[in-house]
Amino acid sequence: MSTTVDHHREPAQDRSAPGPAGILGLHLRxxxxxxxxxxxxxxxxxxxxxxxxxxxxxxxxxxSGAGKSSLLAVAGALATPTSGVVExxxxxxxxxxxxxxxxxxxxRHLGFVFQSxxxxxxxxxxxxxxxxxxxxxxxxxxxxxxxxxxxxAVDMGHRAGHRPGQLSGGERQRVGIARALVNxxxxxxxxxxxxxxxxxRSQDIVALLAxxxxxxxxxxxxVTHDHDVLDHCDRVVEMVDGRLVDHRSxxxxx
Amino acid sequence: MFLALRELxxxxxxxxxxxxxxxxxxxxxxxxxxxxxxxxxxxxxGLKSLPVSAFAFDEGTKTDNAFSRxxxxxxxxxxxxxxxxxAEAELMGTSIMNAVTDDGQQVDLTMFGVEPDxxxxxxxxxxxxxxxxxxxxxxxxxxxxxxxxxxxxxLDRINTELEVVGFTEGQATFGHVDIAYLPLATWQLIAxxxxxxxxxxxxxxxxxxxxxxxxxxALQGAEGSELAAGSAEAFAAGDTAxxxxxxxxxxxxxxxxxxxxxxxxxxxxQVFLYAIGALVVGxxxxxxxIQRGHELAVLRAMGASAGYLLRDGLAQASILLVSFTAxxxxxxxxxxxxxxxGMPFALEAQxxxxxxxxxxxxxxxxxxxxxxxxxxxxxxxxxxxxx
Ligand SMILES: Nc1ncnc2c1ncn2[C@@H]1O[C@H](COP(=O)(O)OP(=O)(O)O)[C@@H](O)[C@H]1O
Ligand SMILES: [Mg+2]
Numbered sequence: 001m002s003t004t005v006d007h008h009r010e011p012a013q014d015r016s017a018p019g020p021a022g023i024l025g026l027h028l029r030x031x032x033x034x035x036x037x038x039x040x041x042x043x044x045x046x047x048x049x050x051x052x053x054x055x056x057x058x059x060x061x062x063x064s065g066a067g068k069s070s071l072l073a074v075a076g077a078l079a080t081p082t083s084g085v086v087e088x089x090x091x092x093x094x095x096x097x098x099x100x101x102x103x104x105x106x107x108r109h110l111g112f113v114f115q116s117x118x119x120x121x122x123x124x125x126x127x128x129x130x131x132x133x134x135x136x137x138x139x140x141x142x143x144x145x146x147x148x149x150x151x152x153a154v155d156m157g158h159r160a161g162h163r164p165g166q167l168s169g170g171e172r173q174r175v176g177i178a179r180a181l182v183n184x185x186x187x188x189x190x191x192x193x194x195x196x197x198x199x200x201r202s203q204d205i206v207a208l209l210a211x212x213x214x215x216x217x218x219x220x221x222x223v224t225h226d227h228d229v230l231d232h233c234d235r236v237v238e239m240v241d242g243r244l245v246d247h248r249s250x251x252x253x254x
Numbered sequence: 255m256f257l258a259l260r261e262l263x264x265x266x267x268x269x270x271x272x273x274x275x276x277x278x279x280x281x282x283x284x285x286x287x288x289x290x291x292x293x294x295x296x297x298x299x300g301l302k303s304l305p306v307s308a309f310a311f312d313e314g315t316k317t318d319n320a321f322s323r324x325x326x327x328x329x330x331x332x333x334x335x336x337x338x339x340x341a342e343a344e345l346m347g348t349s350i351m352n353a354v355t356d357d358g359q360q361v362d363l364t365m366f367g368v369e370p371d372x373x374x375x376x377x378x379x380x381x382x383x384x385x386x387x388x389x390x391x392x393x394x395x396x397x398x399x400x401x402x403x404x405x406x407x408x409l410d411r412i413n414t415e416l417e418v419v420g421f422t423e424g425q426a427t428f429g430h431v432d433i434a435y436l437p438l439a440t441w442q443l444i445a446x447x448x449x450x451x452x453x454x455x456x457x458x459x460x461x462x463x464x465x466x467x468x469x470x471x472a473l474q475g476a477e478g479s480e481l482a483a484g485s486a487e488a489f490a491a492g493d494t495a496x497x498x499x500x501x502x503x504x505x506x507x508x509x510x511x512x513x514x515x516x517x518x519x520x521x522x523x524q525v526f527l528y529a530i531g532a533l534v535v536g537x538x539x540x541x542x543x544i545q546r547g548h549e550l551a552v553l554r555a556m557g558a559s560a561g562y563l564l565r566d567g568l569a570q571a572s573i574l575l576v577s578f579t580a581x582x583x584x585x586x587x588x589x590x591x592x593x594x595x596g597m598p599f600a601l602e603a604q605x606x607x608x609x610x611x612x613x614x615x616x617x618x619x620x621x622x623x624x625x626x627x628x629x630x631x632x633x634x635x636x637x638x639x640x641x
Contacts, residue, residue, distance in 0.1 A: 069637045078555060078634040100559065103633070107557025114636060118552045120257070122264030127256075134256055135558040163264070179556075191637050 024089060025053040025219040026075055026187050031084030033070050033242075044070035045081065046242035054186070057213040057220040059230050062239035068223040069191065071239065075221060076110055076189045077102045089186045107136040111180030111218070113190040113209070117172035119164040125151060125175045126160040132182040150178045154208060170201035177208060181216070188213060190222035194229060206232045258570035272538045273578035279531045280582025280613055281589065286527065287605045288590045290520045292598035297513045300364065300393070300428040301506060305373055307482045308489060309346075309506045310334060310471040310498035317501075320509035321348045321428075321469060326498065328466040333496035339479035339488065342373045345468035347441035350431055352410040359400055361407065363392070363434040364427070367441020367468065374472055376435045381420025387440050388454035389419035393432040397421060398595075406454075407434075414449040416440075429511030430598070438468065471498065524609070528616050536620030539571060543627045547635075554633035563628040571621030575614045583610050 033045035044067045052058050060068050073079035074086055077093055086093040089109055096102050106112075119128050129147035151157045154174040164172050173193055180188060190209060194202035206222070206229040213220035222233065230236050237244050262269050295302075311324040326345065334343045347367030354360050368374035370384040376391045377383065381403040384391060392401065401407075405418045416436065426433040439460045443449045446465040450456075473492075475482030481489070484502030493500050501509060508514045543550070550563060583606060593599040 072637055073634050076555070078637070103554070103557045103559050105557075106555065106633075110557070112552075112555055112636070114552060114555075115638070118548070118636065120549055120553075122257070122261040127260060131257060131553075132556060135553065135556055135562065 024186070025051065025056070026221065027051045027085070027087040028071075028075065029085040029087075031074055031081045031086060033067075033074055033079060034082045035070070043242045045074060047084070048242075048244050050237065050244060052187075052219040052221055054217045054219050055214055056234050057210040057222065057232070059233040059236045060221060060223045060239060061225070061227065061230070061236060066239040067242040068239055070242070072189050072191055072221065072223055075187070076112065077106050107183060109186045111183070111185035111188045113173070113176050113180045113188065113193050115192045116169060116196040117164065117176035119172055119175060119179070121164055124161050124163055125156055125167070125178075128175055128179050129182050132179045136183040145182075147178075147182075150181055151175075153181075153212070154178045169196045170205060173197065173201075173205050174208065177205070177212065181212060181218075184216075185218060188218045188220040190220065192223055192225065194224065194226045199228060202226055202229050203232070210234070255566065255569045258566045258573065262570060262573060268542075269574060272535070273574055273581075275534055276531070276575060276578040276613075276617065277582035277585065279527060279534075280579045280610065281586040283524070283527055283609045283613055284583055284586025284590060284601070284606055286520060286524055287609050288586075288593070288599045288601050290517065290524070291600040291602045291605055293516050293520065294507075294513075295425060295600050296427050296430045296598040297516065298428065298507045298510050299424075300366065300426040300433040301503065301510065303422075303424070303426060304472065304503075305342075305474060306472045306503055307475040307484060308473045308500050308502045309509075310473060310489075310492065310496060310500040311509070313493070313497045313499050315499060317509050318514070319511055320501075320506075322350065322511075324469050325467050326469065326471050330496040330498055331471050334471050334473060334492050334498070337481075337492040337495065339476045339481040340473060340492070341476045341482075342472075342474035344369050344372045344374055344472050345438060346374060346470050346472045347438060347445060347468040348428070348470065349441075349445070350429070353407045353416075354410070355401060356406040356408070357400065361396065361399065361401070362431045363407075364429065364431045365441055365444070366428075366433050366435045367438040367445075368435055370437045372438075373474060376420075376422050376426075378420030379423035381418070383420060384435060384437050385419065387437060387443075387456055387460055388416050389436070390416045391420040391422060391435040392418055393426040393434075394421045394423065395425045395427065396432050409444070409449075412444065412447075412449050413451045414444065415452070415454040417454065429513070439463065442466075442468065471496070473500070528612055531613055532616040532620035534620075535571070535575065535617040536624050539567070539621045539624035540627070543567065543624055547631060550628055550631050551633055551636040554628075554631055555636035560629040564625060567625035567628060568618070568622060571618055571625065572614075575617040575621070579610055579613050579617075 028048050028050040031045055031048045032043065034041045035044045036042045060071060062068055074081050096105055123131060126147040129150060130145060133145045148157060151160050154177050156171060156174045156178060159167060159171060193205055197205060209220060209222060210232045311320045312326050315324040331343060331345055334340060349365050351363050351365055353363055375384055378391050401418055403418055403420065407416050440455050442465045443455055443459060443463055446463060448463060450459055484504065489500035553563060587601055590599060590601045
């Protein structure tokens with residue numbers, strides 16, 4: 001909001017310029033994230049460029065410690081990069097000030113799917129969705145919210161009244177996906193969704209994630225170790241030592 | 255409240271256990287409060303019921319047991335009567351005596367010698383007022399002990415006979431001993447050692463008495479005056495003129511036997527109970543919040559504000575504290591009403607309300623300190639494995 005003109009700023013370095021793939025979706029440009037305190041600082045992300053367009057579902061693979069979780073954190077407004085630009089839905093995340101604004105941005109525009117669902121043990125499937133709705137501060141609208149259609153969309157309509165303890169791993173993950181979709185996110189961030197699932201269920205879950213992104217026009221990023229599920233993804237990128245080394249930008253699905 | 259209520263229902267075992275502890279603390283608190291009120295009544299109900307603003311004791315009297323130790327005379331009374339803002343001032347004699355009734359039963363009595371026509375004279379709920387030298391008006395609480403109007407009471411050692419003519423309205427005790435009001439002149443006759451042996455004092459005995467001392471000067475301040483409010487500054491001038499040390503009615507409670515020690519012990523127990531309550535609730539919610547750490551991190555990552563989670567946690571603690579304190583108080587009141595007759599125990603609404611509010615408030619402080627942890631939870635820790 002400064003009215004002074006910065007004469008030293010080069011147009012090429014303008015951080016707020018829209019990404020090459022357009023304004024919507026996710027755009028990481030030259031993102032570096034250093035972690036650790038004081039002396040021993042690790043480059044968890046090293047000059048990463050990545051764009052995911054609306055409706056596109058991208059897998060991030062790579063060995064443990066490569067920086068996959070760090071990528072999700074930076075894209076998900078959970079960590080602020082040391083340098084570089086993170087843009088979601090045309091918004092430069094560097095423009096968000098403090099935990100409060102970051103949290104508000106997350107609940108309005110982002111959906112998270114965590115390892116093994118990470119549901120609240122006390123809540124039924126329907127209440128998991130209602131809570132997500134309430135968290136997004138939609139007051140009256142949160143009360144009139146009907147979780148049934150979303151639960152149907154993930155084939156969990158018949159489990160609406162069940163708590164996580166009464167659900168299988170795959171069912172928990174389905175509820176977790178429905179919960180991530182409650183507030184109509186623009187960007188879906190998925191962290192190892194199949195870590196606790198067998199092969200067939202893994203296929204189902206990833207297929208469901210890809211389908212939801214395609215149908216709803218959501219930009220999706222999924223971190224995974226599981227190479228069997230990559231067929232469902234539109235694109236696969238690989239991380240090594242904090243860098244995106246292999247843009248196997250194979251378009252698996254038109 | 256959405257999450258709070260559902261978690262209360264889900265983890266009802268754990269919360270009931272905590273609730274049980276809160277309930278037991280509340281019961282203990284009601285019983286302590288009852289005991290405290292009971293002891294206060296037993297100790298100073300006789301003073302509380304007097305229309306007195308302050309008592310002037312002889313200067314330099316040790317506060318402890320000052321009522322039986324102090325000696326004042328009519329000169330000091332005159333000096334006080336000359337003070338502005340003094341509506342009423344009268345001599346009052348106080349002493350504790352042992353006696354036996356005509357059917358051989360032993361009783362202890364606090365003898366309050368007061369002017370029969372003065373402002374301290376009791377208005378008996380039953381029987382007559384102080385109308386003759388040997389007549390005494392005794393505490394209502396003695397009625398259960400075989401004492402009735404017309405019962406003759408003989409004082410030990412001096413063998414002077416007094417006759418019960420009336421009963422006070424409600425309990426009147428002082429230092430856990432029942433009060434017997436008697437005419438000041440009769441009290442002075444006894445104090446001077448001129449009371450008749452083996453018979454009742456009469457007007458003839460009083461006529462020969464030349465004794466102007468009593469224990470204290472009872473003062474009543476003019477309405478709305480500083481003196482009536484019990485202000486220490488208002489006492490200073492009178493104290494200098496009359497060479498007395500004046501204590502407000504409340505302060506004078508400490509001058510009654512055992513009062514200070516009892517109330518201090520009880521308040522200390524109560525303070526400890528509040529502290530224990532707050533710590534236990536705090537510890538419970540600390541463990542509970544830490545246990546939910548990953549779940550809370552997930553909610554924070556989903557964009558829940560720290561305020562939302564804080565409000566939810568505090569609502570949970572409030573529901574738990576209020577409901578189980580209420581249950582505990584109800585149980586405590588129920589238990590209290592079963593207390594045997596004669597035990598110093600009185601359930602009074604105000605101290606119980608204050609104590610309940612304190613239990614809830616301090617419990618909430620304990621819970622708040624614990625629940626504040628949610629503001630320090632890193633939402634980024636939601637990513638990665640299920641720690
Ligand atoms: N809070 C942290 N403190 C220190 N080092 C960290 C921290 N978070 C991540 N790292 C380091 O950053 C690198 C990338 O981590 P991460 O993004 O979790 O990788 P991945 O998810 O691919 O296993 C690793 O070397 C890891 O040790
Ligand atoms: Mg990781």
